[in-house]
Amino acid sequence: xxxxxxxxxxxxxxxxxxxxxxxxxxxxxAQLKAxxxxxxxxxxxxxxxxxxxxxxxxxGQLHLGSIASQILGINVPSYRVEAACASGGVAINAAINALxxxxxxxxxxxxxxxxxxxxxxxxxxxxxxxxxxEEFHGATFPALYALMANAYMHEFGFxxxxxxxxxxxxxxxxxxxxxxxxxxxxxxEITLQQANNASIVAYPLRLFDCxxxxxxxxxxxxxxxxxAKKFCDNPVYVVASAVATDTLALAERESLTSLKATRLAAxxxxxxxxxxxxxxxxxxxxxxxxxxxxxxxEDLGIAERGKASKLIEEEQTYYDASIPxxxxxxxxxxxxxxxxxxxxxxxxxxxxxxxxxxxxxENAEFALSHNVGGSGGTAxxxxxxxxxx
Amino acid sequence: xxxxxxxxxxxxxxxxxxxxxxxxxxxxxAQLKAxxxxxxxxxxxxxxxxxxxxxxxxxGQLHLGSIASQILGINVPSYRVEAACASGGVAINAAINALxxxxxxxxxxxxxxxxxxxxxxxxxxxxxxxxxxEEFHGATFPALYALMANAYMHEFGFxxxxxxxxxxxxxxxxxxxxxxxxxxxxxxEITLQQANNASIVAYPLRLFDCxxxxxxxxxxxxxxxxxAKKFCDNPVYVVASAVATDTLALAERESLTSLKATRLAAxxxxxxxxxxxxxxxxxxxxxxxxxxxxxxxEDLGIAERGKASKLIEEEQTYYDASIPxxxxxxxxxxxxxxxxxxxxxxxxxxxxxxxxxxxxxENAEFALSHNVGGSGGTAxxxxxxxxxx
Numbered sequence: 211x212x213x214x215x216x217x218x219x220x221x222x223x224x225x226x227x228x229x230x231x232x233x234x235x236x237x238x239x240a241q242l243k244a245x246x247x248x249x250x251x252x253x254x255x256x257x258x259x260x261x262x263x264x265x266x267x268x269x270g271q272l273h274l275g276s277i278a279s280q281i282l283g284i285n286v287p288s289y290r291v292e293a294a295c296a297s298g299g300v301a302i303n304a305a306i307n308a309l310x311x312x313x314x315x316x317x318x319x320x321x322x323x324x325x326x327x328x329x330x331x332x333x334x335x336x337x338x339x340x341x342x343x344e345e346f347h348g349a350t351f352p353a354l355y356a357l358m359a360n361a362y363m364h365e366f367g368f369x370x371x372x373x374x375x376x377x378x379x380x381x382x383x384x385x386x387x388x389x390x391x392x393x394x395x396x397x398x399e400i401t402l403q404q405a406n407n408a409s410i411v412a413y414p415l416r417l418f419d420c421x422x423x424x425x426x427x428x429x430x431x432x433x434x435x436x437x438a439k440k441f442c443d444n445p446v447y448v449v450a451s452a453v454a455t456d457t458l459a460l461a462e463r464e465s466l467t468s469l470k471a472t473r474l475a476a477x478x479x480x481x482x483x484x485x486x487x488x489x490x491x492x493x494x495x496x497x498x499x500x501x502x503x504x505x506x507x508e509d510l511g512i513a514e515r516g517k518a519s520k521l522i523e524e525e526q527t528y529y530d531a532s533i534p535x536x537x538x539x540x541x542x543x544x545x546x547x548x549x550x551x552x553x554x555x556x557x558x559x560x561x562x563x564x565x566x567x568x569x570x571x572e573n574a575e576f577a578l579s580h581n582v583g584g585s586g587g588t589a590x591x592x593x594x595x596x597x598x599x
Numbered sequence: 600x601x602x603x604x605x606x607x608x609x610x611x612x613x614x615x616x617x618x619x620x621x622x623x624x625x626x627x628x629a630q631l632k633a634x635x636x637x638x639x640x641x642x643x644x645x646x647x648x649x650x651x652x653x654x655x656x657x658x659g660q661l662h663l664g665s666i667a668s669q670i671l672g673i674n675v676p677s678y679r680v681e682a683a684c685a686s687g688g689v690a691i692n693a694a695i696n697a698l699x700x701x702x703x704x705x706x707x708x709x710x711x712x713x714x715x716x717x718x719x720x721x722x723x724x725x726x727x728x729x730x731x732x733e734e735f736h737g738a739t740f741p742a743l744y745a746l747m748a749n750a751y752m753h754e755f756g757f758x759x760x761x762x763x764x765x766x767x768x769x770x771x772x773x774x775x776x777x778x779x780x781x782x783x784x785x786x787x788e789i790t791l792q793q794a795n796n797a798s799i800v801a802y803p804l805r806l807f808d809c810x811x812x813x814x815x816x817x818x819x820x821x822x823x824x825x826x827a828k829k830f831c832d833n834p835v836y837v838v839a840s841a842v843a844t845d846t847l848a849l850a851e852r853e854s855l856t857s858l859k860a861t862r863l864a865a866x867x868x869x870x871x872x873x874x875x876x877x878x879x880x881x882x883x884x885x886x887x888x889x890x891x892x893x894x895x896x897e898d899l900g901i902a903e904r905g906k907a908s909k910l911i912e913e914e915q916t917y918y919d920a921s922i923p924x925x926x927x928x929x930x931x932x933x934x935x936x937x938x939x940x941x942x943x944x945x946x947x948x949x950x951x952x953x954x955x956x957x958x959x960x961e962n963a964e965f966a967l968s969h970n971v972g973g974s975g976g977t978a979x980x981x982x983x984x985x986x987x988x
Contacts, residue, residue, distance in 0.1 A: 275976075288844045289689040341660040455668040462669075
């Protein structure tokens with residue numbers, strides 16, 4: 211097992227509605243926390259990547275690389291990477307590539323979404339889909355994922371009530387996890403009944419099937435793995451970094467119930483790490499909608515096609531059960547500050563592998579993050595290890 | 600001299616007003632031309648970076664990485680990098696980093712700006728500046744560069760008429776170069792009188808001091824330098840790739856008449872290549888405004904501070920004179936499809952080093968590109984060599 215990078219510092223803001231903070235303040239908070247956690251000086255940072263999706267259309271602000279380096283008072287190479295809601299995941303991938311020439315790299319992700327009305331956010335988010343073939347015709351992301359949910363019900367023969375129960379159980383579990391995490395946007399539990407009866411957003415998806423609109427930021431300090439022990443006693447190693455792409459529009463896919471980009475990235479990542487999916491002790495998967503968590507379980511190989519619901523019904527995906535999924539609360543209940551989400555997953559899994567998590571998975575050795583852009587046009591999968599075998 | 604990468608394929612669209620083509624069509628044209636030029640198959644591409652600045656606010660389209668890979672029918676890692684008008688330059692930097700793990704990488708840049716009204720484009724472009732401290736108060740990019748021009752006149756004691764003549768001579772030269780380039784947006788000459796008397800945009804900048812609003816795309820196929828000869832007889836080597844940042848807002852800079860980011864990136868690049876600025880035979884610099892070309896000449900070290908005007912007066916910067924600058928026509932006359940500009944500079948310099956340029960510089964061994972984001976928040980400098988010494 212070969213490490214690609216070591217995580218030596220993590221920083222995160224609370225996800226939620228930060229009406230008193232702009233992009234710059236959120237980014238500064240996460241970056242400075244990550245630096246403090248790493249114990250290094252800002253002068254040691256040799257490159258910065260910033261993940262962000264919507265600052266252009268929601269804040270009129272591009273060029274976040276310049277802001278990110280200015281926050282630290284340095285003049286290093288610093289630029290933004292974007293792949294819609296997978297921006298954070300691909301930023302980590304880009305940062306790992308930069309370790310070709312650099313020793314220490316900062317990766318941050320930020321999104322500021324709550325200062326504008328919901329219609330504007332919905333339009334901005336559709337930038338992740340196909341503008342000509344989807345957005346122009348009125349499709350929204352809840353609608354696209356609702357199409358997937360309907361296709362899934364049909365393809366695997368689920369009765370409506372039964373399927374409703376499965377989706378709700380995902381939401382209930384993620385809210386339960388978030389209830390222990392003070393950084394979560396919704397740190398409170400919901401009942402199965404609440405989830406079942408919530409208002410419909412796009413059939414069959416109801417309110418608690420959907421991740422919220424969030425502000426937030428997260429940051430990681432990465433270094434060459436061989437330098438890690440110089441900076442801290444408990445580095446977490448990135449042992450696989452995989453990104454794959456698929457068609458932008460849902461209509462052009464081979465399947466509506468499986469994301470090829472996830473399957474390709476997961477295979478690549480597991481090959482890089484030289485382990486099997488069964489070796490992973492804790493997952494943060496991209497549950498922008500509850501149906502996305504169900505499909506992710508199958509695309510990652512946690513369950514066979516059409517069979518993930520069984521694990522959910524048996525409550526096997528709670529943090530203290532056999533296959534812990536989204537112990538942070540997931541996008542669903544921790545929040546989904548889109549550009550920050552992929553970085554937040556890495557931050558939360560680093561906490562798991564350091565034994566510092568709020569829903570701590572016992573004896574976790576390997577963790578996997580899964581970050582999706584759009585309806586599956588991009589997927590980034592990373593694997594993290596507590597130690598190198 | 601160590602090569603970081605080899606350019607084995609180039610592709611570019613005409614820059615201008617493409618009313619019959621969207622982002623996807625422009626990107627496809629450039630990418631497919633680059634592939635054809637390289638002679639490799641799309642299946643050989645292992646990663647893609649797409650440079651783009653404004654597709655979110657001008658076309659409602661993000662997630663261009665997915666589009667770029669879909670164009671080629673492949674599923675490789677593909678994502679967008681952005682640093683305002685320096686997006687192209689930083690995309691090349693990111694692509695070079697990816698050669699850590701990959702053999703062959705595609706870098707493309709695209710911008711589609713002419714489908715909306717000028718006010719909307721002006722607002723979108725201000726995303727490159729500081730939204731809170733500049734855009735909010737009504738500053739536009741012509742205004743920011745006009746501030747620099749005024750500061751320059753004052754700092755170096757230029758009389759208004761004399762300075763007007765110098766700026767105009769830059770425009771006349773770049774139009775002369777563009778007149779030979781069929782891919783240029785304005786392939787026609789202008790007279791000194793026309794430039795001197797054109798309407799004022801932001802004093803002292805007049806119409807012909809400003810680069811246009813453009814559609815366009817450009818692409819490069821890069822490979823590990825040691826593989827280059829396998830694919831072609833005339834690879835061009837990238838021997839330095841440097842990016843530096845500075846404050847986002849002009850008001851926070853150490854100087855209004857010099858870009859620290861350019862100075863830092865240029866020094867870094869020349870150190871990487873192990874050569875002096877005098878060894879460079881041909882330049883493509885970021886002349887978003889004529890004053891920017893003047894300042895770039897000094898920040899790159901072509902002329903001492905306050906002295907670049909002398910070279911311009913003496914017409915030393917024509918392609919067939921001693922220090923050829925912007926033989927493509929520059930941003931000014933070739934056009935400035937912002938996300939594509941940094942890639943277009945590399946395409947044009949590759950043509951120079953292959954002896955295929957329209958304004959061919961004789962016996963050029965080394966070329967340098969200089970790409971700026973905003974008013975200097977980012978600068979990317981690359982050095983290219985015809986052969987490795």
